[in-house]
Amino acid sequence: MAKAKPKNFYSYRDLVDTVRFSGAKRPFYIYGKDMYIAERLITNLYTRQLNESFLDFNFRKLDAKKMSVDGIIDECNVLPVFDDKKCVFVYDSPIFSKNKSYEKQAKELIAYLDELPDYLMLVFFSEESAVWSSVAFSYFTKKDAALDFSNVSGRLMNEWLMAGAKSLSLEISAQNMNYLVRHCGHDTGTQEVNARMLYTELTKLSSYCAGREVRQEDIKTICTSYANESMEEMLFRLSEKKLSEALYLSDALMKNNVYPTVILSAVSNHFMVMLFYKTYYEKSGVTVWEMLSEVKKTDMLRYVPKERLEKIMHQSGRFQTEEIREMIVACARYDEAVKSGKTDAKTGLMQLLCYIVS
Known part of the structure; x- marks a missing residue:
């Protein structure tokens, strides 16, 4: 049998x-x-x-x-x-x-x-x-x-995402959905990129493209390329307050066609997770697995892989809670300045990174 x-x-x-x-x-x-x-x-x-x-x-x-x-x-x-x-x-x-x-x-x-x-x-x-x-x-x-669901077919993933887009009233073609999956790194075998993260990118697109069809340019502008290891390195150099290295890595990301708005989104989520940990869980001594479970429960935070979360928890000791809050506010102000045309995206990002390190 x-x-x-x-x-x-x-x-x-x-x-x-x-x-x-x-x-x-x-x-x-x-x-x-x-x-x-x-x-x-x-x-x-x-x-x-x-x-x-x-x-x-x-x-x-x-x-x-x-x-x-x-x-x-x-x-x-x-x-x-x-x-x-x-x-x-x-x-x-x-x-x-x-x-x-x-x-x-x-x-x-x-x-x-x-x-x-x-x-x-x-x-x-x-x-x-x-x-x-x-x-x-x-x-x-x-x-x-x-x-x-450890190795789902491309067809299953795309059909599920298209159903998700419909539930979000998001208009996106099958071709651009394929592009989204590739852009985020799911089809490259990057272990950390999963369905939860892709759905998060859909929700970002639904807010960004409200009322119109998604274009590839929108995906490049707002969606995170999780497969890019330089992004993770840049975030950790930022947490270590190593400005020159953070600036170098962010510049390398932009030269590889990662938009400043995508980097901003990653920076903002990085420090929001850190604030979440420091505010509610640092003193209770939770394990990384327990913290991962708490992050999954909230709609405010994007999914963070275990290894990255472990580093965020460790690096949180470099910052006071109020410092992190000020960084998140600065990210929001930068986002508003770029959207309103008051600040050039690349120049503003460099200024934001300098502010965070200082």
Whole structure:
């Protein structure tokens, strides 16, 4: 008998049909760097089945990194409030990891999944790669409920993004959507570029191009090329207050056709993440994984890969909280000055970087 395998999808329609056919009656394990594709779809389909007035009670998202299976089961066993259904999303549970010490808990979960309450819609998510030796992963694979988003097809990504553009009332051609994916570096195999980041770029375009069709020039102007390592280096040199190196790298980026507005967006997000950490979490001593989870929860911040976030947390000690706030305000003023034509984009960016370092 052939060994069970996780399910891959060639098109967005395949994914939609799979989720709809399940009727939310079976739990899924959805994993891989582009799992956000399925997360958005399932959130939309499942929450439609819930009473909107009681979503806070009946739509639960659990950060399970430090959560036992008993804790997950306890949450699942809480009955819906004024509704017939309840939805629970579980993120990053260690029962899917290589750690053999979680096998007992995995078996406890499997026993629970086989007797799942009728009211419960349950999904497990992780952006990490699957561990095939995991007992929990084997269970979901055999149930044809392990959905692999670690290496999605170009067709699936583009169709999903086009659907996302439609939901944002964003007019963009298939050709320019392909260009967006290439520009951001998703099709180059850059590991850190994922579906969540691409959707963020779509939302930026929807604000920038409100009321008109997206052009390639718009993508170059406003969307971040995540595959460019010089951008990351420039941000860290800026945090280290090494002005000459930051200016050199920013100039190199612009010579490689990265627009000043894109650099501004990256700088602004970099320091907003730093401010978020210093304001709410620095004193509590959170781990980088816990911080990553918090960043994902907020709509204000763009996704930041773990390695980059770790550096931001470390470098935050160089700045006072008020300093970071002033930098973010300066970024906003620069953006307004460029849009109003008061400042040349390149000259203004150089001035902004000098201000940040000083």
